[in-house]
Amino acid sequence: MDKRPPIYVVKNKRKNSESSRIPTYLSEKETRFAKAFHQSLANYEPTPLVTLPALARELGVEQVLVKDESKRFGLNAFKVLGASYAMARFLCEKLGKSTEEMTFEALCSPEMREQIGEVTFVTATDGNHGRAVAWAAKALGQHAVVYLPKGSAQQRVDAIREAGAEVHVINGNYDEAVCLSEQMAKERGWQVIQDTAWEGYTTIPMWIMQGYTTMVTEAMEQLSALTDTKQPTHLILQAGVGSMAAAVLGHFVAAQANKDLITVIVEPHSANCMVLSAEKNDGQPHAATGELGTIMAGLACGEPNPMAWEILQEHADFFVSCADYVAANGMRILAAPTGGDPSIVSGESGAVGVGLLAALMSKPMYHQQREQLGLNKNSVVLCFSTEGDTDQDIYRRIIWEGACREEEDMTK
Ligand SMILES: Cc1ncc(COP(=O)(O)O)c(C=O)c1O
Structure with missing residues (x-):
């Protein structure tokens, strides 16, 4: 069995802090087209950007923001x-x-x-x-x-x-x-x-990544309307092949939202292709192999999208892999908030960012990782809950029956 700790952090040695370079296909002009296109769909509405002040207090950060993609076109996911x-x-x-x-x-x-x-x-x-x-x-x-x-x-x-x-x-x-x-x-x-690229197949995945940026364009508009909330200091993005994370991060870089923004890319231990690629540190994407078994079905991808990897290796700060129970805890926290925060229905692949934040901030054993990631009382953390209860059986087992707790999780 994997001997990794439940949360495994790799600093991205290839990050280029001076660089604001992103491929032109993620330029503001291109992403404007994507947003205008989505607005032309009959039942278009921006998904909510939810603030969770009670959770932020509980975890000891300034604010937690979650873009709730379960509300996207009635399809329960951002895809x-x-x-x-x-x-x-x-x-x-x-x-x-x-x-x-x-x-x-x-x-x-x-x-x-x-x-x-x-x-x-x-x-x-x-x-x-x-x-x-x-x-x-x-x-x-x-x-x-x-x-x-x-x-x-x-x-x-x-x-x-x-x-x-x-x-x-x-x-x-x-x-x-x-x-x-x-x-x-x-x-x-x-x-x-x-939704991933390979040699000779890049145009469609490029358009797909452009399409994903609409959720960032919306989030930026929603953020600027929140007068009592500072701009995010941290972005936690989950990765399967990495297209979503690269599109979101690329758009933030293109918009020059915050030069000191710290970006954390998170994936399951069993499908940790980004972590492996960062550890090899040769500039190339590397595959995770095997069954890729995880409750985070949307993130169970072995091969990184090379176009996405290009962006992530230049701009992401940390790559993290985690045990499944981290995502399950994220789902429970979002489903049953305390202190008056609104509830969010978030599926396994959607909730891992909040699960990671909660584990890092609440468990003494992670004080070193917390510091490494610069997470503290001034942090404003933005996560994307990319799906709702797309697998209701699993959702019920985790939320209603308390399945996939730390003690019983075999992936840790
Ligand atoms: C709900 C959800 N979140 C995140 C992702 C990850 O996206 P990507 O494969 O582009 O990294 C997926 C992919 O299918 C997904 O379904």
């Missing part, structure tokens, strides 16, 4: 921001039009559908991205085929099927599902919509 934008851009290119000339609604019209013809989008997913692709394909009048890794929760499978996609659960892990979707696309002329 649709990426898939909808990438699929729309793909169809616009097919039509020879720019996204500025085209709203999502216009693309969904029967006339456009006629011009575009039939497209089958294919993807591999832990659940959330697949549901997003299925949802967007249906809205666009197109088809979706979705591959899920072995052991995927039935509720996630059903949600994707209900959103209109053809769904297959394969006898392999997430990375094998990605390979299969690529192979099927080649054989059948389908279009891959994957």
